[in-house]
Amino acid sequence: MSKQPVAVVGVGQTKHVAARQDVSIAGLVREAAVRALADAELGWADIDAVVIGKAPDFFEGVMMPELYLAEALGAVGKPMLRVHTAGSVGGSTALVAANLVAAGVHGTVLTVAFEKQSESNAMWGLSLPIPFQQPLTAGAGGFFAPHVRAYMRRTGAPDTVGSLVAFKDRRNALKNPYAHLHEHDLTLERVQSSPMLWDPIRYSETCPSSDGACALVLTGARGAARAPRPPAWVHGGAMRSEPTIFAGKDYVSPQAGRDCAADVYRQAGVTDPRRQLDVVEMYVPFSWYEPMWLENLGFADQGEGWKLVEAGVTELDGDLPVNPSGGVLSSNPIGASGMIRFAEAALQVRGLAGEHQIDGARRALGHAYGGGAQFFSMWLVGSDRPGS
Amino acid sequence: MSSPAPSPVHSGARSGRDVAVVAFAQSSHTRRTDQLSEVELVMPVLHDVLKQTGLTANRIGFTCSGSSDYLAGRAFSFTMALDGVGAWPPISESHVEMDGAWALYEAWVKLQTGEADTALVYSYGKSSPGSVRDVLTRQLDPYTLAPLWPDSIALAALQAQALIDAGLTDERGLARTAVRSRRAATANPHAQLRGSADVEDLLRRPYEVEPLRRHDCPPISDGAAAVILAAGDAARALHANPAWIRGIDHRIEAHQPGVRDLTESPSTRLAAAAAGAFDAPLDAAELHAPFTAQEIVLRRALDLDDRVPVNPSGGPLAANPVMAAGLIRLGEAAALIHRGEAGRVLAHATSGPCLQQNLVAVLESSAGGTR
Amino acid sequence: MTTAAELLAGIPELAGAEPVTRVTIPARLEYTYSPGSAQARFLTALPEKRLLAERCPQCTRVYVPPRGACPTCGIATPEQLELPHTGTVTTFCIVNIAAKGLDVEVPYCYAYVLLDGAHVGLHARIGDTPYADVRIGQRVEAVWDDRRLGPSLASISHFRPTGEPDADPESYRRWM
Numbered sequence: 001m002s003k004q005p006v007a008v009v010g011v012g013q014t015k016h017v018a019a020r021q022d023v024s025i026a027g028l029v030r031e032a033a034v035r036a037l038a039d040a041e042l043g044w045a046d047i048d049a050v051v052i053g054k055a056p057d058f059f060e061g062v063m064m065p066e067l068y069l070a071e072a073l074g075a076v077g078k079p080m081l082r083v084h085t086a087g088s089v090g091g092s093t094a095l096v097a098a099n100l101v102a103a104g105v106h107g108t109v110l111t112v113a114f115e116k117q118s119e120s121n122a123m124w125g126l127s128l129p130i131p132f133q134q135p136l137t138a139g140a141g142g143f144f145a146p147h148v149r150a151y152m153r154r155t156g157a158p159d160t161v162g163s164l165v166a167f168k169d170r171r172n173a174l175k176n177p178y179a180h181l182h183e184h185d186l187t188l189e190r191v192q193s194s195p196m197l198w199d200p201i202r203y204s205e206t207c208p209s210s211d212g213a214c215a216l217v218l219t220g221a222r223g224a225a226r227a228p229r230p231p232a233w234v235h236g237g238a239m240r241s242e243p244t245i246f247a248g249k250d251y252v253s254p255q256a257g258r259d260c261a262a263d264v265y266r267q268a269g270v271t272d273p274r275r276q277l278d279v280v281e282m283y284v285p286f287s288w289y290e291p292m293w294l295e296n297l298g299f300a301d302q303g304e305g306w307k308l309v310e311a312g313v314t315e316l317d318g319d320l321p322v323n324p325s326g327g328v329l330s331s332n333p334i335g336a337s338g339m340i341r342f343a344e345a346a347l348q349v350r351g352l353a354g355e356h357q358i359d360g361a362r363r364a365l366g367h368a369y370g371g372g373a374q375f376f377s378m379w380l381v382g383s384d385r386p387g388s
Numbered sequence: 389m390s391s392p393a394p395s396p397v398h399s400g401a402r403s404g405r406d407v408a409v410v411a412f413a414q415s416s417h418t419r420r421t422d423q424l425s426e427v428e429l430v431m432p433v434l435h436d437v438l439k440q441t442g443l444t445a446n447r448i449g450f451t452c453s454g455s456s457d458y459l460a461g462r463a464f465s466f467t468m469a470l471d472g473v474g475a476w477p478p479i480s481e482s483h484v485e486m487d488g489a490w491a492l493y494e495a496w497v498k499l500q501t502g503e504a505d506t507a508l509v510y511s512y513g514k515s516s517p518g519s520v521r522d523v524l525t526r527q528l529d530p531y532t533l534a535p536l537w538p539d540s541i542a543l544a545a546l547q548a549q550a551l552i553d554a555g556l557t558d559e560r561g562l563a564r565t566a567v568r569s570r571r572a573a574t575a576n577p578h579a580q581l582r583g584s585a586d587v588e589d590l591l592r593r594p595y596e597v598e599p600l601r602r603h604d605c606p607p608i609s610d611g612a613a614a615v616i617l618a619a620g621d622a623a624r625a626l627h628a629n630p631a632w633i634r635g636i637d638h639r640i641e642a643h644q645p646g647v648r649d650l651t652e653s654p655s656t657r658l659a660a661a662a663a664g665a666f667d668a669p670l671d672a673a674e675l676h677a678p679f680t681a682q683e684i685v686l687r688r689a690l691d692l693d694d695r696v697p698v699n700p701s702g703g704p705l706a707a708n709p710v711m712a713a714g715l716i717r718l719g720e721a722a723a724l725i726h727r728g729e730a731g732r733v734l735a736h737a738t739s740g741p742c743l744q745q746n747l748v749a750v751l752e753s754s755a756g757g758t759r
Numbered sequence: 760m761t762t763a764a765e766l767l768a769g770i771p772e773l774a775g776a777e778p779v780t781r782v783t784i785p786a787r788l789e790y791t792y793s794p795g796s797a798q799a800r801f802l803t804a805l806p807e808k809r810l811l812a813e814r815c816p817q818c819t820r821v822y823v824p825p826r827g828a829c830p831t832c833g834i835a836t837p838e839q840l841e842l843p844h845t846g847t848v849t850t851f852c853i854v855n856i857a858a859k860g861l862d863v864e865v866p867y868c869y870a871y872v873l874l875d876g877a878h879v880g881l882h883a884r885i886g887d888t889p890y891a892d893v894r895i896g897q898r899v900e901a902v903w904d905d906r907r908l909g910p911s912l913a914s915i916s917h918f919r920p921t922g923e924p925d926a927d928p929e930s931y932r933r934w935m
């Protein structure tokens with residue numbers, strides 16, 4: 001059984017902001033979907049199925065909101081799937097949609113991911129009191145800060161590395177009209193003197209809370225041939241999961257992340273990711289995760305990721321730009337954040353990333369993770385059709 | 389239903405790789421499982437299906453589950469249940485915030501890509517921590533419907549009344565469905581409600597929400613289920629009599645019950661046509677109709693007459709663990725084939741208010757529907 | 760795209776009406792959680808100031824609190840054992856931001872404490888010491904809150920340094 005090639009022919013996202021008070025949840029997702037369809041120059045009738053993803057339902061206070069969104073996403077009379085794999089969900093959702101095309105089940109699929117955190121309160125959703133558990137973590141930052149400290153301790157990385165990543169991503173975001181944070185006056189000193197929220201994580205090294213949606217149109221070889229703009233081809237895609245907490249878990253460089261990357265590289269025929277990939281959109285909600293994931297994804301040896309950051313390798317003009325879009329640090333509609341990584345990777349190899357385009361990008365990695373650094377989803381996209 | 393069976397739409401749902409259900413297990417469904425956490429509820433059914441096939445978690449190619457945070461009352465509830473799988477070394481895994489029937493669909497798609505030969509599918513629902521009747525109101529349009537708190541029984545009552553008004557059934561007909569289901573459940577050791585008083589007796593009892601009486605409604609259940617899928621030779625190696633998925637498809641309708649004709653289920657009919665349900669006679673059907681009236685709607689959408697046994701397991705009227713009840717229909721349909729009791733069985737799952745979203749699968753023995 | 764105001768302008772009866780941009784819809788659902796049998800055993804021992812862990816029969820790893828299943832083996836962990844009240848800080852952070860609904864005064868030190876004999880860290884607060892002195896490898900002991908003893912981890916007020924020399928990094932390297 002051979003898989004059908006899968007191409008991204010449409011990408012759409014909303015301008016990510018703290019609160020989209022001018023649209024309902026339906027209006028938000030439809031805006032991204034309409035833009036993806038427009039990019040592909042397709043209409044609702046061209047779509048065979050819809051795959052939607054988002055993080056916990058408590059974040060909006062709507063149980064299984066895909067039911068209410070069926071009409072807004074043109075899904076009436078069609079198959080509609082709803083994925084939820086925690087923070088990695090945006091990536092997982094795109095992969096489920098890609099599999100529908102790869103398996104030959106559908107010709108053209110619309111996939112959408114969103115979060116409208118202003119409708120409820122995500123921090124509340126994360127901290128619902130469970131009577132017999134002692135709540136301590138104060139949101140995701142408190143959960144991940146100890147892992148960052150373990151990384152610093154293990155590698156001896158200087159304290160400043162996190163601020164370099166944050167400053168880079170926020171500057172990159174100035175070139176991305178969809179990014180939530182456009183901090184024109186930010187300086188490296190301001191990042192380094194911003195308040196410590198969860199020591200060792202500073203305020204300016206932390207992702208914002210955003211309303212936003214992202215949508216992709218995925219199709220096969222025939223659809224790609226008809227597409228008005230260059231497609232991005234999926235060269236590899238994988239998901240990996242490990243338990244939330246277990247004896248011997250490596251929170252700094254989880255095995256599931258390493259295995260997931262290895263699977264994707266194998267599918268894509270990549271043996272030296274540092275040299276063979278042109279750009280990476282990785283899920284970095286707290287700046288220190290950039291050096292951590294550089295190691296986890298095989299771009300640097302263990303303990304060396306921070307050196308790439310310090311050397312400027314991951315800057316826009318470095319030889320491995322990471323998050324030219326500004327990344328999760330600049331826009332974080334949680335459920336959509338993974339799909340935005342996948343979408344930005346696709347835009348890069350299509351040559352359609354606009355001001356934050358990396359010249360000549362031909363192969364890009366989109367990466368997402370979630371839960372207790374336990375769920376991973378990644379895809380590798382290229383400008384050439386696989387095997388050509 | 390008056391309209392002719394729709395012609396199969398272009399879809400790969402009926403071609404591609406042969407995939408079968410090779411194992412199915414479910415818990416004994418009960419009103420409460422206060423002594424069990426979700427992982428403690430799920431783990432025995434996972435062990436059961438692994439034991440049936442002799443597989444271990446790390447030899448499974450893909451794992452997919454279905455559950456709901458709103459039912460559990462906490463965010464990321466599925467991450468705790470994953471402990472029961474033993475996901476180490478890391479596994480290829482996904483989760484849908486849907487009934488486990490759709491997790492099975494995602495796994496079936498994964499097997500169609502050829503990236504995996506076996507898949508573990510599980511789902512669970514504990515209705516006991518909250519009031520499921522109120523919890524389900526949160527899945528309605530958050531701006532116009534949910535603020536009115538129309539509970540699941542009230543919405544089902546609207547659908548039942550529409551059927552009665554259209555002359556398609558009456559309260560006696562509904563009661564007959566309840567009696568048939570719960571008496572069938574006496575042969576199902578996993579069922580929660582087994583046996584029933586007779587129709588006359590039931591009709592003397594008070595309304596829950598008119599025109600529905602308590603017997604028209606499903607029990608409130610805690611429960612879990614698991615299935616193993618396998619492709620081609622792997623399926624033949626794992627079971628002497630695999631239940632081949634000849635077709636599987638699912639469709640959704642408009643959300644607002646007010647814009648739909650609640651006496652019909654066009655999404656079920658579309659999914660059934662795409663799954664090949666109308667191509668040959670069926671030996672049985674397992675329908676995810678939590679309310680008696682919904683069975684009438686589904687029978688019409690599926691052209692099922694009285695010759696086709698419906699819900700020989702007792703169906704969701706006998707046990708209704710929300711988020712697992714749809715997967716259990718697929719499992720019960722497969723089990724009929726595994727046991728040699730049927731050759732071609734339809735399985736159906738539903739989600740959303742008043743049968744908004746529906747999945748249909750056709751399962752066959754290697755010999756097909758000969759019985 | 761058409762704005763709400765433009766849509767309203769097209770309906771004469773609604774001329775001049777203010778578009779609705781926000782509605783607040785309170786919702787309340789009540790849940791009664793079940794900790795499950797494994798966690799219940801752990802919780803029941805807390806009022807007696809006992810820390811009951813469970814050992815996996817297959818991989819022999821010791822979990823506290825027990826999770827109901829060994830997460831890597833996917834099997835129940837019926838063997839119970841009592842752990843001492845001492846352990847080692849394997850990592851930590853200082854929380855300076857108050858979270859809504861969290862009844863903890865900021866700043867506080869949130870740490871993973873690897874109890875002696877366990878293979879996973881217990882999430883706990885570190886106290887009775889300046890936060891600048893908290894370090895990975897530090898030896899700590901549980902301080903019980905006699906006023907809040909009950910079937911909850913709130914029975915442990917916090918952990919405090921024992922004053923022993925720091926633990927050998929090899930003793931906790933694998934068990935953050």
Ligand SMILES: [Zn+2]
Pocket residue numbers: 815816817818819820829830831832833
């Ligand atoms: Zn174990």
